[in-house]
Amino acid sequence: MLKRLRVKNFALIEKLDLQFSPEFNIFTGETGAGKSIILGALNLLFGDRASSEIFREGEEELFVEGNFGIPGQDEDLLIRREMYRGGRSYVFINDKQVTLHTLKETTSHLAEIMGQHQHQNMLNPANHVDILDRFGNLEGCADRFKKLFDEWKSLKADIEKLVNTRRELLHRADYLKFQLSEIESAKLGINEEEELIQERKILKNAATLKELSSTIYSILYDDDNSVYERVNQCRDYFNRLKEIDINLPVKHEDVENLAIITEELGKAA
Template sequence: MLKTLYIKNFALIEELSIEFNSGLNIITGETGAGKSILIGALSLVLGERGSVDVIRKGEDKAIIECIIDVSNNKQVSDLLKNNEIDYSDEMILRREISRKGQSRCFINDMPAPVGVLKEVGNLSIDLHGQHEHQSLLRVETHLHLLDDFGGLGGLVDEFNKRYYELHTAKIRLEELQKKEQHLREKKQLYDYQLREIDSVNPQPNEFKDLQNEQNILENTEQLFSATNELHEILYANDDSVHNRLVQARNLLVDLTHIDNAFSDAASDAYSALALVDEINKYVQRYNSTMEFNADRLEDVRDRLNALNALRKKYGGTLEEVLNYRNIISAEVQLAENFEDEIQKWQLKVADLQSSVSQIALRLSQKRQAVANRLCLSIIEEIRRMGMETVLFKVHFTHHSSSSGDIFVENEQYSATPSGYDHVEFMISTNKGEDPKPLAKVASGGEISRIMLALKTVLAKSERLPILVFDEIDTGISGKIAQVVGFSMRELSRYHQIIAITHLPQIAALADTHYRVEKKVVKDRTISTVERLDKTEHQKEVARMLSGSEITEAALRSAEELIDAINIQHRLFN
């Protein structure tokens, strides 16, 4: 939902902020008041091109900002995350155009390229009057809309899953085929390297253990001498640590008999004596095991040299050597069994292609059945809006490809993650004319009514929650205007609608009504927007019925029209 639109120094607008509601938001005003300026400002903040001409005279820059609730729009969430832009349920879009011709764009207060701003706009608001934001004019959306209308999401997901399994299998097969010759060329080298590594047979953590053992063996004499000296200091000498502690302990025990305050110190002396005894026993045991083994030292040095040679050649650490050994061992095994491995993946690809083809055909058949129902519904809706000669069709194409994955009746076709159907909505509004792509239908009020009809039929499946209509009432009046208004009101149950209209029949149905006025303030013309209460809503409808002069008769007529048209709307539905 578009929650707010803020505009500053844009065309005739000095500064204004509009808060929109859900449902049907109607904007009215006299010709030239500045209604289309609002649409122009909105299109600018949605990423359309802007020029310095839009900046209000005497100002340095124009600013447009809007806040959109995108809490249920996963596509917007994914787009922002992919572009490393902070996500918030209330997304803030901001656009600044300076006199120097510079354009700055922001999304959630973070600078963003105008291209990303436009993508976000395309995923958030359908703006009719500017083709760039009309989702139904983008052919890539048609297949998705058809699937949603027919409730085919489960079958599409099934195809998508199989399609990516096939894609992964084809990549693996292609990798194997490319690798085959390379491995055959490398196999002789890998065999030699395996023999070299296996002849040394390195073990995990062996290098550190050998280094430690080497250090001990090379310092046996120092270790023997130092442990002897420690034994002398701790226990053997007459003035040893043990003897001195015994003397200290005895004195502390005597002092305890005099003053119990020394009891803790005496206890600590016993503990210290026990600790010294334990240290001495360990030193004696260690000393007794000391033996200089020159042969073992030489073996350790030779082993370390062999391991170092492997480390220098195959990796900085022994773990990297072992990892490299595992890699080339797997490559050699693969090279020896390459034909079997390639054949295994070829069979897998063929099986997946068969499965994907069956699902694609089933999905295509269901889509064509859904398309027939969709065409009938849309034609009925458009004809209710006064376009009696309209024709609508869903055009299917399939692209032949010698490298395609879909096989149907001995033909081979390319596929996408959504199937092998390429779908485009086609329409003819004039009798005797063949249906043409929607984008080639005349713009203005006619195309807006076509879009309204399409969206009314697709309302529950169309994912774009915000629809903006400009000049939807061009060339219609009377009963057709009522029908258009009823369709918009019905559509507003599923979408927020913002529409500019000149017709009282449509304005009378507004959930929220805004009036645009042009005023002169301090010798400058400005456009303002006012949200109307119930009384002002009635007055504005009266103005639209009678002109600038609002009479009592016009007010009564407006009240009657509002009551009558809302009653008819309830009966209409």
Template structure:
């Protein structure tokens, strides 16, 4: 439940603090006083996208802070303590900072936490009843967890199917394009194969050519090195003998042993190098014919790179690509048929996942129908008939939609003896409001929420129906905290707590103010709600009567 709310520099609110309690809380005030602004600030805490335009003029940041109390179940699900601070800050650049218990958090985590605690109904949400694309959402909310598991698997399978289908369509398109360039590809394949290209060939060849260009220099330096190692004045054997001499005293000092080992090792290394230099000199020869062939090949490779604007290694890869493409052209029908079979298999898998989701939704739809009728009886619609029908496509063309296989229609009869018709066509404003209230009540109870916030969900309702709606809200508030922005005096009178919202002028600027009303203030506020413009004795007496009920 919501314990406290602090809003600063948000639209008409300069600095507002509110304390809340359990039960039914009514928030009332004239149109434009700022009730919707308070609702907007609460929606920010529930993860609504921030808008820098809502920052109060002249200020750099807006700030919303809520203190919430979790029940035992919510603590276990969210792994959070009993009391949590939720903060949201917005700056002029549109950046927003979110914190839970002073720890920066993500928008997804914020939504997870707040959707476990409660739910908000905004004024325009009732308009969703005109759009049947939202109806599946209402069904899914009966058991959101189970639906999400099946829906996620369906979406994965659907994604695989769409990828296979896209590949198949690309292949068909590519076939017609590739046939036109078949002769060109054949020419390129023949040409590149004729070069007998090898990976890294150009680099290896350039290295060999460079060595041959410097043949005389290499030979001279090798001979000089060998002569120095084979000089009579330089005796390699003396290095060995020096090592053997130190070996004889190596047991007396570790340093002697180390020097002995290094000298002996140096002897063998020098002797090995001397042999290798000799072998290299003996094997080093300049083949002018081979040198000329290498230069011709190098020039040929350079021309290939220039022609294809690729390195030799990239040309080799390109040859593989065009060979495959050429193969596809010559054997495209078999390749396309194979791809077509993959598409069919992927479709079948996604369809089967969709069927599982549809079966679950059918069960949930039956449950929702029963629950809605129970709720509507308490809202002065006890003669209602309500059915949820899953629409079928007579064309036989199965659509794997993002929401699943299903499209549904809500059929309702609100008057005894009248046939059922689509909800959007027959329900009046007040009837839609009550229907939405029924859905919100079902959702809140099914998900064991501890907070439900309703923004003018009772619009279009009056008379004895208003009294029934107020009673229903009062009963619901025994199960969870209920915050209601309302224009109905009956709802305000039945509330356990009543806050008045006003707009006043301070320092040449309009600001929103909220205060908890005492008994006399409640009488005055409710009487004003009952009056056209001015307070009357009758309105005051009516207000007192409503509060006594």
């Protein structure tokens, strides 16, 4: 319950100190008498953002302070906002500086300001359960239920995570089993990878191999002045030498083998 409101240099108010009774309090007056200014000061106390227009003309600072009685508490809750032209603003709760966010959280349940045709929280279905809990003094039960419900949601999320992990592991196991079956059905040899790499290399260079083989064949066997022809000439010269000198160090079989090897190389290429 708001017990006291102090305002200084706010809009048209130079200084105001209002004491509220614990009973029903009513402000009356003609339009422009200042009722809405007091509500504006309360809104500022509950966390509304301010602009330079709320300062009393000619003043550089303002403050709004409220004393609130809290049921079950011996001491009042003291809330104060201090503002200065240029943007500086301070919030204090029980003389301790806090953030605007903390102010809004603290004052969210202290009071509800409603105007004509303004949407009321009590008409919001989202607040009906909370209203019933407070009416039946069930806040403690509601807090315990919320705690247990949050724990249940956490455990449910953990179970779903475990189920998803198990599903992924089973899927992975099936995939690995399929890959193993494919590898076994391929019946790969020990050195098959090296052989396949070599075969790929041969196929990739087939044109080069054909060209080189043709060139070697021509040089060794097919040209008019091929190695095979020259070896045969050498063999004839050797035979003539042998008729003259039978003690030549070169054997007849070596010359014959040279001719045979040259022919085989040419045909192999």
